[in-house]
Amino acid sequence: MSQLTPKAKPPSVGLVIFALAIGAFAIGTTEFATMSLLPYFAKDLQIDAPTAGHVISAYALGVVVGAPILTVLTARIPRRTLLLWLMAMFALFNGLSAFAPTYEWLLVLRFLSGLPHGAYFGIASLLAVSLVPLNKRNQAVGRMFLGLTVATIIGVPFANWLGHAIGWRWGFGLVAATGLLTVALIARLAPNTPASPGASPLRELGALKHGQVWLTLAVGAIGFGGLFAVYTYLADTLLLVTRVSPGLVPLVLGIFGVGMTLGNIVVPWFADRALMPTAAGLLLWSAAASALFTVTAGNIWGISITVFLIGIGGALGTVLQTRLMDVAKNAQGLAAALNHSAFNFANALGPLLGGMAIARGYGWTSPGWVGALLALGGFVLLLLSVWLDRAHRATSRVIPGMALPAMEVKER
Structure with a gap:
């Protein structure tokens, strides 16, 4: 046998x-x-x-x-x-x-x-x-x-x-x-x-017809720009404002990475329990940390702690990734990939605006204010997204047979 x-x-x-x-x-x-x-x-x-x-x-x-x-x-x-x-x-x-x-x-x-x-x-x-x-x-x-x-x-x-x-x-x-x-x-x-069953190029393109997808991408493209506005000019700020030796620059950059890593360990736990409040909290956190950068840049201990706090705000990318998969309904692949297009748009926008502030004579710490404003801009867009979501929910209750709102549709 x-x-x-x-x-x-x-x-x-x-x-x-x-x-x-x-x-x-x-x-x-x-x-x-x-x-x-x-x-x-x-x-x-x-x-x-x-x-x-x-x-x-x-x-x-x-x-x-x-x-x-x-x-x-x-x-x-x-x-x-x-x-x-x-x-x-x-x-x-x-x-x-x-x-x-x-x-x-x-x-x-x-x-x-x-x-x-x-x-x-x-x-x-x-x-x-x-x-x-x-x-x-x-x-x-x-x-x-x-x-x-x-x-x-x-x-x-x-x-x-x-x-x-x-x-x-x-x-x-x-x-x-x-x-x-x-x-x-x-x-x-x-x-x-x-x-995914029924997957096709046409279905993936369907993600682009959802207004919440575009709003979430905009939150990342604008709100994430603040992080890059500060990070891009961090080395110059350390050398010209904090006046550290060149050998300390990689160490502070590493502290930023430690902050990002810790953020991606801790923040998702909160996001799994309250996704949108966590995203809102991260944007406000980033705005405050970026503004703090303008005050602490003259001291190596102060700027190191601030850079660590800014790094934690990098967990926003993880939170928005999940949000995009929620609101895209059956076109999750394209929406999830576009998160990184938005991320790279932020990588261009933040340094551009930060550089413009420096070129206009506002000083090497001015990207901190630029970062704070961009994070607040992302926060406003997030509030708009939440408001539209709630309005859609209210309409769905009034009109019988209307489809469930995008936030409640999750493909498994």
Whole structure:
């Protein structure tokens, strides 16, 4: 009599999310480390710093373009398969960036490297929340995002050290190797779940007809800009206002990363219990911390604590990720990916407005006021979103047969 072979025990949810987080670590490292590698590749490619800055902008543009296009075109592909292709694409173009012979080639390759960024985070978030109960969705997304925040503590400084010690090309090589490790881990650990029933490019595009999707994206694009307004000019502020030695700058930048990491551990617990109040609280927190930056910048202890507090506000990305999946109804993939388009819009808007304030003579601490105003702008948009949601609920009670409001529709 033949014996039945027992089925292999599936990997734990924690291991699957860990695999997804390694991909987030790779993406976070390349996004932030390129800024610190700029002086090295600018010198090697014989271009000035402003021109080299276009390389960073090219990556951000790739994220903005790639997130919606790739998510829509790949709507019918099973999630694990799609994540494997996205991360393989990411590893390939980061690896080729390490061999870019000219500025023009590097510009193109950084754009191509950015294309899978938003789609990866969007699909990885959907996979993560599909593995846990409804009341732990934010925690699952937050744990996956820990890869990105830990990158600001470990990945970015190490890539910067590589760039200084043996050449900037090794920094991109490190990212490519981490991307390949992610491919292996996802192939081994992630469940082979199919795409959502009825998934199609047309259905994903349906996310764009929901006003709450656009409002939530606007909250991130404006409210998150405050964090980047301060972070972009933090090193200059430390050197010119706080007057610390250059060796202390990476330490304070690391404190920012610790704040982001702690925020993504603690804040999702609150968001799983009260999503919108948590988002509102984070925006007010960010506004207050950014304003505090203008007062504490002259003291190393004060600015370090303030930077830590600003970093905690980075958990807003996790909260908005879940909100977008709620309000998008059956088009969650596109909405989740667009969160990173909004994130990169904020990455452009905050530094732009902060730089304008500095250029007009308001001083190196003025990005703190810019950050506070942007966070308050995001808070106002969030209040508008809540008000419209409540108005929609009231209308739904009055008109029989009307569909449930977007906040109450969650695809499982």
